[in-house]
Amino acid sequence: MTSPSNGRQARAELGKRLREIRQNAGITARELAARAGWHESKCSRIENGRTLPSESDLRIWARHCGVAEEAADLIATARTIEGAYLQWPRVERQGLRRMQASVQPLWERTRHFRSYSSWLIPGLLQTPSYTGAVLDAVRDRKGLADEVRDAVQLRMERQRILHLAPRRFAFVVEESVLRHRVVDRQAMAEQLGHLMWIAKRPNLSLGVIPLDADRTAMWPVESFWLFDDAQVNVELVAAYLTVTQPNEVAAYTRTFAALADLAVHGDAARRLIENAVEALSVPGRAP
Known part of the structure; x- marks a missing residue:
């Protein structure tokens, strides 16, 4: 990943994967948000790559979609995306x-x-x-x-x-x-x-x-x-x-x-x- 724009692309790819997991579970984004206690727009932001989900978000997503065993792999993917573009203040801390x-x-x-x-x-x-x-x-x-x-x-x-x-x-x-x-x-x-x-x-x-x-x-x-x-x-x-x-x-x-x-x-x-x-x-x- 070579730029913030490609970081967005990677988030979009992760969001697409999460959408597929949700759809395979047979639940709507609104239903998943209700189960997780989120605002209903959160699922949309994650699935469309506008927000990178936290590790807690991914565990909750996987659990409510019946694929808790996939949480570790999803978290590893998110960490890779997060680590690809680090602003200097975060590195320098x-x-x-x-x-x-x-x-x-x-x-x-x-x-x-x-x-x-x-x-x-x-x-x-x-x-x-x-x-x-x-x-x-x-x-x-x-x-x-x-x-x-x-x-x-x-x-x-x-x-x-x-x-x-x-x-x-x-x-x-x-x-x-x-x-x-x-x-x-x-x-x-x-x-x-x-x-x-x-x-x-x-x-x-x-x-x-x-x-x-x-x-x-x-x-x-x-x-x-x-x-x-x-x-x-x-x-x-x-x-x-x-x-x-x-x-x-x-x-x-x-x-x-x-x-x-x-x-x-x-x-x-x-x-x-x-x-x-x-x-x-x-x-x-x-x-």
Whole structure:
């Protein structure tokens, strides 16, 4: 599921399934609402995908329709829909440390990582000072508890997977990412130096899309991570998106391939990074 609109589609599909369960039970929506003690419009809102039913709603629905054994499966479906599009305030309530720790199982089981970034250096390639600056900004902007030190440590510990076989990593960043100075000049130079060093790993590919690349066929898009061919995570301005539908994961796979084709790799990518480092040390020159 890749957007709020597809979230609505998923709710509609769940609503259709619930309508079929009710109809198979031979009861009307009004009768079900009366049995459940709901306003009679609630069944209509659920069946038409306008409202995502709660776990309690689904248990009641299944029980009154004589299929209590289906409640667990219905709840699992609803949880998937609910988790696909999470607004940032809800994600951030768990705190920076738990935000970092919550994704660890996904990172542990993935074997092929692909990441495109139009904003920042990807987390697996960040230095502690760069990560700290990014999380400091998130904390201050969102008014979160000060858990930055623990969150930075967790992210640094996660980077050990770069050294574990048989994992493969492919990163594509916009050249502008090399120029976005989210830390002081010295820390940014250290970050870029680390980028050149880590790119030498045999299981890692780093591509940089030059500022003057021909973008007539492929514009910059939102930053995203591809985990094998099973899941995509996207950080939007307002929400955190999880994509699992195979056809939509495939769309991100094609997009990543197109972006990688625009990028330069190897020595050419290294020259762009070196240019960004040089710009940091020239007085009056934009970094």
